[in-house]
Amino acid sequence: MTKPKTKTEYVGLLVIGDPHIEGRQPGFRKDDFPNVILRKVEWCLQYAQTNRLLPTFLGDTFDKPRDNPTWMLGRLIEMMSGVDSIGIYGNHDCADPTLNDHDSLSILIKAGCLRLVSEQSPWKGTMNGRKVLVGGSSYRQSIPEEFNLPASQPKTLFDSDPFVVWITHHDIDIAGYENGRFKPYEIGNVDLLINGHIHRRLETVQAGSTTWMTPGNISRRSRSEANRNHKPTVLRIDVQSNQHTITDVEVPHEPHNEVFHDSIIEPQVTQSSSNFVAGLAELTARRTESGAGLHEFLAENISQFEPAVAREITSLANEVTDTGEMKNGE
Ligand SMILES: [Mn+2]
Numbered sequence: 319m320t321k322p323k324t325k326t327e328y329v330g331l332l333v334i335g336d337p338h339i340e341g342r343q344p345g346f347r348k349d350d351f352p353n354v355i356l357r358k359v360e361w362c363l364q365y366a367q368t369n370r371l372l373p374t375f376l377g378d379t380f381d382k383p384r385d386n387p388t389w390m391l392g393r394l395i396e397m398m399s400g401v402d403s404i405g406i407y408g409n410h411d412c413a414d415p416t417l418n419d420h421d422s423l424s425i426l427i428k429a430g431c432l433r434l435v436s437e438q439s440p441w442k443g444t445m446n447g448r449k450v451l452v453g454g455s456s457y458r459q460s461i462p463e464e465f466n467l468p469a470s471q472p473k474t475l476f477d478s479d480p481f482v483v484w485i486t487h488h489d490i491d492i493a494g495y496e497n498g499r500f501k502p503y504e505i506g507n508v509d510l511l512i513n514g515h516i517h518r519r520l521e522t523v524q525a526g527s528t529t530w531m532t533p534g535n536i537s538r539r540s541r542s543e544a545n546r547n548h549k550p551t552v553l554r555i556d557v558q559s560n561q562h563t564i565t566d567v568e569v570p571h572e573p574h575n576e577v578f579h580d581s582i583i584e585p586q587v588t589q590s591s592s593n594f595v596a597g598l599a600e601l602t603a604r605r606t607e608s609g610a611g612l613h614e615f616l617a618e619n620i621s622q623f624e625p626a627v628a629r630e631i632t633s634l635a636n637e638v639t640d641t642g643e644m645k646n647g648e
């Protein structure tokens with residue numbers, strides 16, 4: 319049953335990066351990912367409520383934009399309907415360039431579980447007595463050079479020195495991320511920008527009066543070495559009359575080796591096709607739902623075949639695993 323909303327006097331924000339909720343196991347995860355990630359989101363919502371923080375989602379709430387299991391959408395509506403949450407949409411939330419009624423996230427928005435923020439429609443309120451604005455740019459929406467309220471709204475708001483936060487889901491060029499398209503810059507009237515999309519935590523960059531942060535996501539989706547040290551955390555931002563404090567809050571999670579299968583394939587090129595077949599046989603010992611091991615194995619070994627044969631093997635692998643090419647996990 320859905321719960322009535324409680325009116326909260328907020329003291330800050332709880333910023334949640336890229337949950338990538340989905341109904342099946344990503345890559346080499348061996349735990350019950352669909353329920354594990356739902357419990358993490360629920361933990362975040364409860365922590366936010368207990369501490370009077372506004373839950374703020376950085377996009378990629380869903381991993382697959384459409385056809386998510388109905389039980390999962392139901393659970394989300396149950397846990398989110400009692401709380402106000404704000405957010406933006408990410409590249410994984412929409413199948414087309416912009417979010418529309420066919421995408422699962424639209425159900426949460428229509429059910430009143432999540433309110434999208436944008437340049438035209440920021441969240442406005444008071445936290446600990448200070449005026450706060452939270453605007454955002456969803457995936458593919460431009461990030462402003464200066465944030466101003468529409469002409470119809472009182473400009474005097476900025477005279478009271480509000481705390482202004484901007485949330486984004488973009489390829490920002492920060493050390494440690496190779497797909498960056500632009501560097502952090504000062505955004506007029508914006509104090510703090512927090513970006514989702516990049517799943518690793520990156521260093522904070524100061525650009526004039528705007529601070530740019532990359533907290534990383536709350537679910538570990540790839541088994542990479544870099545991910546071994548990633549601790550799923552959310553950002554707690556406490557707002558005071560003339561300053562704010564940012565604290566990392568670790569989301570309860572299991573150790574890396576308990577959520578991922580061990581690697582069983584040595585990164586070496588198999589010399590003959592009989593070894594290739596033996597390698598494939600070994601893979602069946604560890605079937606992952608998305609066929610992650612198969613794609614990794616093929617990437618390592620396919621070059622030994624004639625191009626036409628290699629193409630046929632790849633196309634068959636894509637067909638049986640239903641995942642298509644292995645794509646960038648962000
Ligand atoms: Mn993502």
